[in-house]
Amino acid sequence: MSGKNAMAEEQAIQAELVGKFPFLDSKVRIARARRMFAEAPADRTGEVLGHLQDRMHFSILCTITGLDLGATLGVVYHLARPGGIVLSLSTAVPKEKPVLQSVTARFPAAAAYERELMDLLGFQVEGVPEGPRYPLPDNWPAGQHPLLKDWKPDSLPGAPRKRD
Amino acid sequence: MPDANLQVPIGPQHPALKEPTSFMLTLSGEKILKAGVRLGYNHRGIEKACEARTYIQDLYLVERICGICSHSHATAFAMAVEECAQLEVPRRASYIRSLVGELERVHSHLLWLGVAGHEVGFDTLLMYTWRDREVVMDLLAMLTGNRVNYGINTIGGVRRDVSSDQKLKILEGVKVLEERTKYYITVATEEVTLAKRLSGVGALSHDDAVRLGAVGPTARASDVPRDCRKDDPYAAYAEVPVNVITDNHNDVYGRTLVRCGELMECYRLIRQLIENLPEGPIAVKAPRKVPAAEAFVRYEAPRGEDVHYVKSNGTEKPERVKVRAPTLANVQAVAHMLKDGYLADLPIVVAAIDPCFSCTDRLIEVEGSARDGVMTWGQLREYGIEWHRKRGVDFSRLNSRFRAGENR
Numbered sequence A: 001m002s003g004k005n006a007m008a009e010e011q012a013i014q015a016e017l018v019g020k021f022p023f024l025d026s027k028v029r030i031a032r033a034r035r036m037f038a039e040a041p042a043d044r045t046g047e048v049l050g051h052l053q054d055r056m057h058f059s060i061l062c063t064i065t066g067l068d069l070g071a072t073l074g075v076v077y078h079l080a081r082p083g084g085i086v087l088s089l090s091t092a093v094p095k096e097k098p099v100l101q102s103v104t105a106r107f108p109a110a111a112a113y114e115r116e117l118m119d120l121l122g123f124q125v126e127g128v129p130e131g132p133r134y135p136l137p138d139n140w141p142a143g144q145h146p147l148l149k150d151w152k153p154d155s156l157p158g159a160p161r162k163r164d
Numbered sequence B: 001m002p003d004a005n006l007q008v009p010i011g012p013q014h015p016a017l018k019e020p021t022s023f024m025l026t027l028s029g030e031k032i033l034k035a036g037v038r039l040g041y042n043h044r045g046i047e048k049a050c051e052a053r054t055y056i057q058d059l060y061l062v063e064r065i066c067g068i069c070s071h072s073h074a075t076a077f078a079m080a081v082e083e084c085a086q087l088e089v090p091r092r093a094s095y096i097r098s099l100v101g102e103l104e105r106v107h108s109h110l111l112w113l114g115v116a117g118h119e120v121g122f123d124t125l126l127m128y129t130w131r132d133r134e135v136v137m138d139l140l141a142m143l144t145g146n147r148v149n150y151g152i153n154t155i156g157g158v159r160r161d162v163s164s165d166q167k168l169k170i171l172e173g174v175k176v177l178e179e180r181t182k183y184y185i186t187v188a189t190e191e192v193t194l195a196k197r198l199s200g201v202g203a204l205s206h207d208d209a210v211r212l213g214a215v216g217p218t219a220r221a222s223d224v225p226r227d228c229r230k231d232d233p234y235a236a237y238a239e240v241p242v243n244v245i246t247d248n249h250n251d252v253y254g255r256t257l258v259r260c261g262e263l264m265e266c267y268r269l270i271r272q273l274i275e276n277l278p279e280g281p282i283a284v285k286a287p288r289k290v291p292a293a294e295a296f297v298r299y300e301a302p303r304g305e306d307v308h309y310v311k312s313n314g315t316e317k318p319e320r321v322k323v324r325a326p327t328l329a330n331v332q333a334v335a336h337m338l339k340d341g342y343l344a345d346l347p348i349v350v351a352a353i354d355p356c357f358s359c360t361d362r363l364i365e366v367e368g369s370a371r372d373g374v375m376t377w378g379q380l381r382e383y384g385i386e387w388h389r390k391r392g393v394d395f396s397r398l399n400s401r402f403r404a405g406e407n408r
Helices: A008-020 A042-053 A108-120 B046-051 B055-065 B070-082 B091-119 B122-142 B164-190 B193-200 B206-212 B216-218 B252-273 B327-340 B342-351 B357-363 B377-390
Strands: A028-032 A033-040 A060-070 A072-080 A086-094 A100-102 A124-126 B006-010 B021-026 B031-038 B291-302 B304-312 B320-324
Touching: A008 A028, A008 A042, A028 A086, A033 B291, A042 A072, A042 A086, A042 B327, A060 A108, A060 B006, A060 B304, A060 B320, A072 B304, A086 B091, A108 A124, A108 B164, A108 B327, B006 B320, B021 B342, B031 B327, B031 B342, B046 B055, B046 B320, B055 B070, B055 B320, B070 B091, B070 B304, B091 B122, B091 B164, B091 B206, B091 B252, B091 B342, B122 B164, B164 B252, B193 B252, B206 B216, B216 B304, B252 B320, B304 B327, B327 B357
Parallel strands: A033 A086, A100 A124
Antiparallel strands: A028 A033, A060 A072, A072 A086, B006 B021, B021 B031, B291 B304, B304 B320
16 A cells, blocks of 8 residues: 555545535544544434445444443444444534433444443433343342442442552 | 253353353253353453543553553553554564563463363363473563563553573474474364363354454454454564464364464564564654544454553643454354353353453442452451351461461
């Protein structure tokens, strides 16, 4: 690949996404070769994911990352396609009502990643298939989500005092 | 006759695997109709703990996510932090990272071959491969100072250089390992008992492997040519290209052949990495504080794609560290492989993805148990003796000098 056209593929993906979804204008960033980041409103994420999978060969969901962003909860879908380009599509939902739609119909392996969001950050994921919780124990108290920034081990009911 | 079906819980503690995980199987006779997997027993709160520690402390913490592919996690994390901090790692350091990575793959695949032999009652294979694995363990100890949790990485490069004397020793070791691996390939391809025991077991079609997001040798044995070293080259792999090993048996036998083929490919890569090892520094100085940024790294661990996401915020501690180890990506595939198989195949089918549940569960470090408080060593011993006494076994008169509280 010559230096000038080294990122032609990434630029084509950027142009196609912005052309198809005008709300992504200036929201698709090429960080380096093979690494792209995009931001979409929560109610449009499903559409963008569908287009990426069906029309743009992003057939691999590497994982889903949940983030505590203060007033909102963030979620990042890391999608990859053969050839090595990874597009991380992020969105945010209000902390009082952190509702997401499950993507397991498209990516069956997402079930474990979505359960992590539910256990560790308190997301409500609608449509995740039935199954045991993950990764916290069955007797873990409700409403305790360890990856929230204000959560400390001491917040657990009945937590022992710290040893000296 | 739905009433004839039987639900059998297996685990979390069971003799088939060394790590805890729990299966709920619905059986009709010996046949598995449905398999559910419950994970999480090794959850340690590592992602949360990373947010409270500095980048360099985190490097040592993530290395301990797994006791086998520890270098994979440490390298992936270091590369993500370096990308956030916009550090250019010296070429020699990248080569050394790849070199240790390939040696780690050799040790992991030999270990797997032994476990696979053990799970099908072929314990001679276990003894042989684990004896040979000592050769690569010695090489890793010589290079890094440790048999596991190598600590070779630092943010900005590696901590130890490779001397010309060490290079010779690696080449000598690789020669021995290559001869032994050729023998294992003969065993795998010509030993009828082994081939018959593994063929058709744990079937996963090409389309299912893609749909369920399988990774690593599990995917490659279903003819999915996915390998991050080739698709998304990192460290030295852009300069030392990898031949991706695939197979189309779509079963445990195929997964065995892929790993054997990958061992041979490892030896070729190790020789090439040593031959082309560039001169120069092995690290650049890294800042304590990392500017706000985010990075996503994929690393081909022995078990498959290991991904790390790091978000920095301008301080010396990360805002968020997210790890997805290969086993979590393969769990859906395992549930699928078990379906319609036989109960007796469960150990080898599960072992064939080379599961690592410590990697998978990572993450609440709570001191003691929230419900029962903290036990001292003596109390734990008393509890154990009492537990057995209730069941008719009295240990209390044995080893009386090690009474509670007086041990050591």
